[in-house]
Structures are given as C-alpha cells and as structure tokens.
Amino acid sequence: MLKFIAKRLGSAIGVLFAASLLLYILVINSGDPLKDLRESNADNREYLMAQRIEYMELDQPWYLRYWDWLTGVSKCFVGQCDLGRNINGVEVSGLLANAAASTLRLVLIATVIAAILGIAIGVLTAVRQYSGLDYIVTFLTFLFFSLPVFWAAVLLKEYLAIGFNDWIASPDISLGTSILIGIVLGLIMQMFLAGSLKRRALTFVAVAIFVPLVLQYSLWLNFYRFPQMGPAIVVVLTLLVALSATSMTAGLKEKRVLYPALITVVLVLAAYYATFYLMSEPNTWILLGGLILAVAIPALVGRLMGGRLRKNAASVAMVTGFVGAALTVIDHIFRAWPGFLDNKGRPISTIGSSTANFEGGYWDHFLDNGTQLLLPTILLAIISLASYSRYTRSSMLEVQQQDYIRTARSKGLSERTVIFRHAFRNAMIPIATIAAFDFAGLIGGAVITERVFGWKGMGEMFATGLDHVDANPVMAFFLVTGTAAIIFNLLADIVYAMLDPRIRV
Structure with a gap:
C-alpha cells in the first residue's frame, strides 16, 4: 500500500508540475498587466507602473518568475508557503487562505448533499427500473444537469x-394551496412506496389528508417564525x-x-x-x-x-x-x-x-x-x-x-x-x-456560482486574476484544485480495496 501511494504521489507531482508550467505560460501571455496604467492620465502613472512591475516581477524573464513561484510552493511542505503577491502587492497566501475557506466550505457541503441524495435516488430507481x-x-x-448555472x-x-x-x-398558506401541496406530495409518496394498487391508493389518501392538516396546524402555531x-x-x-x-x-x-x-x-x-x-x-x-x-x-x-x-x-x-x-x-x-x-x-x-x-x-x-x-x-x-x-x-x-x-x-x-x-x-x-x-470539478464550477452570488472565494480570485493578467492568484487557484483532484483520486483508489477485498492496489 505504501509503495502504491508513493508511486501515485510521484506521478501526481510530475503531472502538477507540467500542468502548472503550461498554465503559467498561458496566463502571462494572455494580455498586458500594465494596460490600464498605460492608458491612465494620472500624474504618478510612471510611479504606479514601476510599483506594479516590482510587485509582479515583470522585469524578470518568465522562467525566473515561474521558478520563484515554484520555490515558494515548495516551502508549503514546511508550513511557510510563499505564493507571491498579486497586482496590488497583497500577499496571495493570505488571500488564498480566506478564499479557500469560503469555497471549500461551499463545495464540501454541496458534494455531501449531492452524493447522499444522488446515491439514494440511484438505488431506488435501479430497484424500480422502468x-x-x-x-x-x-x-x-x-x-x-442541463440548467444554465446563471439562469x-x-x-x-x-x-x-x-x-x-x-x-x-407574515407566513400564510391558503387552504387551497395546502390541499394542492398535499395532492402533489401524495402522488410522489405513492410512487416512492409502490406496492399493490390498494396500498398506493391508501398512501395517496393518507398523505393528501395529513399534509394540509399539518400545514394549517403549523400556521396556527406560528411555527415558521417560532419553530x-x-x-x-x-x-x-x-x-x-x-x-x-x-x-x-x-x-x-x-x-x-x-x-x-x-x-x-x-x-x-x-x-x-x-x-x-x-x-x-x-x-x-x-x-x-x-x-x-x-x-x-x-x-x-x-x-x-x-x-x-x-x-x-x-x-x-x-x-x-x-x-x-x-x-x-x-x-x-x-x-x-x-x-x-x-x-x-x-x-x-x-x-x-x-x-x-x-x-x-x-x-x-x-x-x-x-x-x-x-x-x-x-x-x-x-x-x-x-x-x-x-x-x-x-x-x-x-x-x-x-x-x-x-x-x-x-x-x-x-x-x-x-x-x-x-x-x-x-x-x-x-x-x-x-x-x-x-x-x-465543483471547485472549478464554483467560479460562475460565486460570481452570481457575490462570494469572495476562490472563483472570484481566479476570475479577477485572469481579468488583470495576474498569474499568482490564478496559480494559487490551480494549486488548490489540482492538489484536491490528486488527493481525492488517490483516496478513491484506496476506497476500492475497502469496498471490494478482491481489489488490491
């Protein structure tokens, strides 16, 4: 097992290195990080340009900048990550810590909910095929699955x-709405529980009567404001x-x-x-x-x-x-x-x-x-x-x-x-x-979601970095998503052996 994990980690590091190099080259060649300052009429334009060049090390060849970033990443193994500074001179490590906490909290909860509900629905539909x-x-x-995220x-x-x-x-549910909800839930429940026609009919009637009574009783208790x-x-x-x-x-x-x-x-x-x-x-x-x-x-x-x-x-x-x-x-x-x-x-x-x-x-x-x-x-x-x-x-x-x-x-x-x-x-x-x-994949998909809902997470940091041709925030995003993909795939291989003893890593 240890030999397998070591081999997988070794190959994963090679993949991350090649992918990070390709991404870095693509980002720094996607535009001009000084474009907004070149078009500025500010009196201190030259000073601002010099300051940004210093922050982003634009006076250095691209391979030296990449090497500096790679060296900073290697310090993460001793707990001293140095991911450089962004276009405004702010340490990316601090930005990443806050952004990752926000995004990973969102993605982890969504993954757990989707997995639990999805697996339960999959088992049920397999048992009740066609x-x-x-x-x-x-x-x-x-x-x-087909819904546009923004819509x-x-x-x-x-x-x-x-x-x-x-x-x-001011919570209120009319009697007619309560009855309609009861009928809909009754139809859903009789499909889930299945059985003979008599059993399904009894399920439908019971739910269609019980749900409106519960809804009206909850309104009487003012449950929605005082649960x-x-x-x-x-x-x-x-x-x-x-x-x-x-x-x-x-x-x-x-x-x-x-x-x-x-x-x-x-x-x-x-x-x-x-x-x-x-x-x-x-x-x-x-x-x-x-x-x-x-x-x-x-x-x-x-x-x-x-x-x-x-x-x-x-x-x-x-x-x-x-x-x-x-x-x-x-x-x-x-x-x-x-x-x-x-x-x-x-x-x-x-x-x-x-x-x-x-x-x-x-x-x-x-x-x-x-x-x-x-x-x-x-x-x-x-x-x-x-x-x-x-x-x-x-x-x-x-x-x-x-x-x-x-x-x-x-x-x-x-x-x-x-x-x-x-x-x-x-x-x-x-x-x-x-x-x-x-x-x-959800971490990558969170880019659009965070923009729509105004979250200051990794998606926002990634999009802002691309807009300003700022490589360090983009590379920080890649570091987290790439590492997450490698670790979770390794865990999946280990889980295989736990689920089926015939599988040996």
Whole structure:
C-alpha cells in the first residue's frame, strides 16, 4: 500500500508540475498587466507602473518568475508557503487562505448533499427500473444537469430568497394551496412506496389528508417564525431512525443490533438534558467534540453488545447517535430562529457569504452563515445530482445481474438483504471515482456560482486574476484544485480495496 501511494504521489507531482508550467505560460501571455496604467492620465502613472512591475516581477524573464513561484510552493511542505503577491502587492497566501475557506466550505457541503441524495435516488430507481418513478426521476435529474448555472441562480434568488423573505414576514398558506401541496406530495409518496394498487391508493389518501392538516396546524402555531421541537420530538425521530437502520441492515428480530440502537436513543435523551445549557451558547470545538462522542460512544456500545454482528450493531448505533446529535443541534437552531429573524429581518441574502457587521450570539452567526450558504449549495448540489444518481443506477443494475446476486435470492434472502448487503457495496466502486472527480470539478464550477452570488472565494480570485493578467492568484487557484483532484483520486483508489477485498492496489 505504501509503495502504491508513493508511486501515485510521484506521478501526481510530475503531472502538477507540467500542468502548472503550461498554465503559467498561458496566463502571462494572455494580455498586458500594465494596460490600464498605460492608458491612465494620472500624474504618478510612471510611479504606479514601476510599483506594479516590482510587485509582479515583470522585469524578470518568465522562467525566473515561474521558478520563484515554484520555490515558494515548495516551502508549503514546511508550513511557510510563499505564493507571491498579486497586482496590488497583497500577499496571495493570505488571500488564498480566506478564499479557500469560503469555497471549500461551499463545495464540501454541496458534494455531501449531492452524493447522499444522488446515491439514494440511484438505488431506488435501479430497484424500480422502468417504473413511472424511474422515468420521472430520470427526466428531473437530466433537467437539473442541463440548467444554465446563471439562469438557475436567478430563479433561486427570486423564489427562495426574495420570495421567501417576503413570505416569512407574515407566513400564510391558503387552504387551497395546502390541499394542492398535499395532492402533489401524495402522488410522489405513492410512487416512492409502490406496492399493490390498494396500498398506493391508501398512501395517496393518507398523505393528501395529513399534509394540509399539518400545514394549517403549523400556521396556527406560528411555527415558521417560532419553530419548536423539544426533547420528545428528538427522541421519537431518533427512535424511528434506530428502527429503520436496524430493519435495513439486520432486521428487527436481531436483538444484538436492535438493543445497542435503543440504548443509543436513551443516551441521546440523557445528553440532550446534560448539555442543554452548554449548547445554548457553544463554539465550534464544542460541537465538533460532541459529534465525535455521539459517534464513538454508540460505536463502542454496538461492538460490546453486538457479538457476531458487532460491525452491523456498531454501524447502526453510530448512525443513530449521529442523527440524535444532529436533531439536538436543530432543536437549538429552532430556539435561536426567532431572535435571528428579529435581528436580521430578511434572513436569506442574495449577495455575499456573510452579513457585514452582523451582531449576535453563536447560533445567530451560525444561521447567518447557513442562510448565505443555502442558495449556492442548492445550485451546485442539483447540478451534481444527475451524475451520482445515473452512475449509481447503472452500477446497481449491472451488479444485480451477477451470479452471486441470483444465488443470494435463490437462498431465500429478503430483497432488502440482497440489495443492501450484497449489491449496494459492490455498486459503490464506480461512485468512488465519480466523487473524486466531482469534488475537484465543483471547485472549478464554483467560479460562475460565486460570481452570481457575490462570494469572495476562490472563483472570484481566479476570475479577477485572469481579468488583470495576474498569474499568482490564478496559480494559487490551480494549486488548490489540482492538489484536491490528486488527493481525492488517490483516496478513491484506496476506497476500492475497502469496498471490494478482491481489489488490491
């Protein structure tokens, strides 16, 4: 394994070197970085030109400038990166740190959301091949994939930002609209759940009646301005996750898996009360530490109580603990929402990654950053959704034709066991490659997204560098995206061996 990683890293460094050299030459020959000053009538024009020449080292041959940049990059291995200065004399390393934090936060969240939803949709459509659901999902995923980014961004701004901000000031859903929403959701749910005609009809009727009642009841509670959940809802939802995860992996009859999951639900309730005041005004490290404990402790319980099924028990307990911790965080976010609305007024902004001079506690800033992330994250996620769903569907259909799947079915195993314990794991091997390329690709795609939403991220730094024929910011962008592509492809190769022991690196 170590020999394989060393060889891959060696070849990756060679690829990065050749690509960086080509990009550097293309950028510096794409225009004149002094053009705006040559056309200026300022009295100190000559001084400004001399200053820019000094900042950008334009008095040096291109190969010496490239060598200086390469030397500065090599210092990153000892934690002293020197990526030069931009056209205004500002250190690019500082600009990159802020831009990368903004962009990677956006891209990472969009990738996770797209992967989870895309894989789930792909598995479902593969199981329900050539059904009405399959055709509708296929149409929608390719529709999202084909949307022009700038046009979709304008639609999101209009309806999910401006329209929502107007609506949240005085929330109202008419009875007719509630009934229409219930009918639409009923049609969707009966397609997802499938089954006999009678079952589908009952599903449709139940959803079509239940949803309008819930919507009208939520308006009566003024839930949209004063949301509330509480420990009872947290426990009930966590319990449902525990039962669902147990049913999907081992079945509810397997007590070695079920009991650790139920114990985790009790631990979530105990942690809710024990950390209530601490979570009222936490910090990022407290949340991160709590998340680690919420996964580690249930995993330990599952391994100790699971016996021969300890891996399944640990996995189910970890999922239950993670969901319970997430619901606890959501409960505190709900409690902070009314104050956030009063403080900010219009919660979803259409420009920028944060609100300037925004005052408030930890949860207020958390909500501010979250609402700023909402629109660009949705945009990047729906674009990537098609790739994940279609590749997952294709991979699942191919795997289901294998002999070992037919053997599993002939042995009398349940369809749930065949799908999730035999087919799903092997179907994930091609998806590891897609995820690796998608992450790096989204960073490049974020250039347009960040421009539309006014984010000061890597996309903005890259575009500004190209506009001003400023090589150092462009090369900094390449350094991050190129390195991300190499690392994620290496991780994909390692994941192959984890998913399928027959694969050896």
